[in-house]
Amino acid sequence: MTRLCELAKVIRSKNSKPFTLIFDIIFEGDITYDRVKKFKAINNQVISELYKVPPTDILITWFDEGRAIKITMPRPVPQSSAQDSDQFGGQQYAPLLDIEIPDER
Amino acid sequence: MTTKRIIAYSPTPKLGLGFPERSLNAALKKGLDYICGDCGGTDSGPYDLGSGENTTHAAEGIRRDLETLLKVSIDQKIPLLIGTAGHAGGDPHLQSTRVAIEQILASNNLHATVAYIHSEQRKEFLKSKLSQGKIKPLNPWGFSKVYPIDNQIIDASNRIVGVMGIEPYMDALKQGADVVVAGRSSDPAIVASGPIGRGFAPGPVWHAAQIICDGTTDGPDRQPDGMIATIYDGSFVVEPADEKMKLPISQLVSLAMHETGSPYIMHLPGGILHTKDCKYEQLTEREVRVTGSRFEPTPYTVKLEGTRMEGYRTVFFGGVRDPQIISQVDVWLASFKALLEENLRSLYGRPLRPEEFAIYFRVYGKNAVMGSLEPIKDTKAHEILVLVEIVASSEEISYDIGMRARQLLSHFDPPSGSKSGNPIAIPFSPQPLRAGSVYRWTMNHVVEIEDHKELQQMFPMELVKY
Numbered sequence: 001m002t003r004l005c006e007l008a009k010v011i012r013s014k015n016s017k018p019f020t021l022i023f024d025i026i027f028e029g030d031i032t033y034d035r036v037k038k039f040k041a042i043n044n045q046v047i048s049e050l051y052k053v054p055p056t057d058i059l060i061t062w063f064d065e066g067r068a069i070k071i072t073m074p075r076p077v078p079q080s081s082a083q084d085s086d087q088f089g090g091q092q093y094a095p096l097l098d099i100e101i102p103d104e105r
Numbered sequence: 106m107t108t109k110r111i112i113a114y115s116p117t118p119k120l121g122l123g124f125p126e127r128s129l130n131a132a133l134k135k136g137l138d139y140i141c142g143d144c145g146g147t148d149s150g151p152y153d154l155g156s157g158e159n160t161t162h163a164a165e166g167i168r169r170d171l172e173t174l175l176k177v178s179i180d181q182k183i184p185l186l187i188g189t190a191g192h193a194g195g196d197p198h199l200q201s202t203r204v205a206i207e208q209i210l211a212s213n214n215l216h217a218t219v220a221y222i223h224s225e226q227r228k229e230f231l232k233s234k235l236s237q238g239k240i241k242p243l244n245p246w247g248f249s250k251v252y253p254i255d256n257q258i259i260d261a262s263n264r265i266v267g268v269m270g271i272e273p274y275m276d277a278l279k280q281g282a283d284v285v286v287a288g289r290s291s292d293p294a295i296v297a298s299g300p301i302g303r304g305f306a307p308g309p310v311w312h313a314a315q316i317i318c319d320g321t322t323d324g325p326d327r328q329p330d331g332m333i334a335t336i337y338d339g340s341f342v343v344e345p346a347d348e349k350m351k352l353p354i355s356q357l358v359s360l361a362m363h364e365t366g367s368p369y370i371m372h373l374p375g376g377i378l379h380t381k382d383c384k385y386e387q388l389t390e391r392e393v394r395v396t397g398s399r400f401e402p403t404p405y406t407v408k409l410e411g412t413r414m415e416g417y418r419t420v421f422f423g424g425v426r427d428p429q430i431i432s433q434v435d436v437w438l439a440s441f442k443a444l445l446e447e448n449l450r451s452l453y454g455r456p457l458r459p460e461e462f463a464i465y466f467r468v469y470g471k472n473a474v475m476g477s478l479e480p481i482k483d484t485k486a487h488e489i490l491v492l493v494e495i496v497a498s499s500e501e502i503s504y505d506i507g508m509r510a511r512q513l514l515s516h517f518d519p520p521s522g523s524k525s526g527n528p529i530a531i532p533f534s535p536q537p538l539r540a541g542s543v544y545r546w547t548m549n550h551v552v553e554i555e556d557h558k559e560l561q562q563m564f565p566m567e568l569v570k571y
Contacts, residue, residue: 066361
């Protein structure tokens with residue numbers, strides 16, 4: 001098993017307007033991207049548990065041309081609401097760092 | 106019958122950030138058809154829209170960028186299109202941009218026809234649309250989380266804008282505007298309006314617009330800079346404005362990830378841009394040609410952004426270094442809150458209602474960044490920062506409670522353990538700090554549009570000849 005943060009070149013989060021949160025996981029090479037895609041370690045269930053969002057409220061797009069995964073979900077609370085902790089949504093990706101990806105057999 | 110090609114230049118990610126003169130000159134050498142500048146958006150929160158201020162970009166930077174572009178645009182007869190003026194695109198923002206532009210035109214003895222396009226919406230209009238069932242949640246991905254809308258929410262909003270698409274810009278250009286200054290706009294619409302107005306196929310236009318509308322910061326010196334699109338009827342070529350900057354396909358493709366919910370589907374005013382079947386061709390090391398972009402028209406809707414003023418914020422903060430206090434920080438703060446509320450009850454003769462007073466704690470070093478989503482439940486930090494935030498219905502009450510709260514917490518021991526009598530390390534005085542008005546977003550909705558005439562009523566234009 002290898003942690004996602006050791007495989008991905010970029011892991012980031014951001015608002016997409018005030019009510020939606022998006023995550024990008026971008027890989028350097030085809031081999032790493034293909035391996036992560038093959039093992040389906042990034043899936044609605046895993047993300048749902050990490051972010052406490054129903055699996056049906058998670059959109060995962062495998063962006064082959066960009067060797068990247070895009071995850072879209074409703075923001076837990078609207079930007080700048082009383083409980084909002086992060087105006088840009090830029091520091092919400094830490095739970096993704098430790099997702100474990102199986103090693104190639 | 107369309108002209109063969111259109112060259113559009115977006116000088117900088119946001120007007121006010123500046124851009125290199127050499128990039129502007131390189132762009133001008135190509136023979137530009139449009140210069141397009143985006144001034145804002147929602148990234149920095151509802152405060153700018155709600156307050157009518159621009160707290161995101163300094164006035165002097167905006168003035169400088171406007172002056173540079175106005176001079177070039179008028180001198181070389183290149184239409185200049187500016188959207189989401191003043192960062193939030195409301196009427197006060199449009200007005201302050203107009204004042205800056207009028208000063209620039211006067212002091213440089215420049216003459217031009219300027220179109221000002223408003224985007225603030227009347228509540229009566231929106232309530233009428235609501236009663237007809239024409240205001241719907243904005244939920245393109247079909248999430249279960251949906252926000253309410255009703256007359257009360259509309260009335261409680263102090264400012265509501267509609268996000269305009271290409272149509273008001275096209276109308277302005279058709280009526281002879283040399284410069285268009287618009288309120289809240291869809292970023293790519295600022296770029297797309299010129300070419301679509303001249304009959305170019307919308308798919309490639311919208312795609313090119315989406316790529317270039319926010320300029321770039323990927324140049325070698327990471328400074329704000331521009332992007333250029335050469336748009337043909339059916340394809341386009343993008344390149345950086347900086348002649349030395351390269352643009353590999355991988356970088357261009359990663360731009361498709363930027364701020365969108367999906368890299369293949371982009372929801373725009375009036376339709377959806379599909380880019381899944383696009384082909385990218387590296388023409389030179391700095392130019393990429395794109396074919397296959399497809400625009401699917403959908404029933405026309407206008408996105409609404411609304412704000413309401415919730416109160417006034419006062420903050421104070423201090424560090425904690427005692428591990429006994431850190432280990433029971435939540436209990437400590439809850440007891441403090443209870444005592445404060447009791448004190449306020451005595452002071453005011455009654456408990457304060459939530460809309461009159463609220464207190465929030467942010468504990469940095471524990472869970473301030475992710476809140477209830479933080480997976481690490483017990484902090485091992487040897488020091489934490491406690492940020493106390495008070496929101497109250499008037500500025501005086503907010504500050505008064507802030508002062509009382511700071512005094513009280515500064516000497517409030519936790520229920521057990523530490524008896525230091527001085528649990529927080531406040532870094533400087535004066536504290537508390539007045540932190541301004543508090544605005545919240547009120548809606549996440551779109552309004553369905555009947556026809557072009559209704560769009561013109563939603564986005565009224567003033568044409569001024571200087």
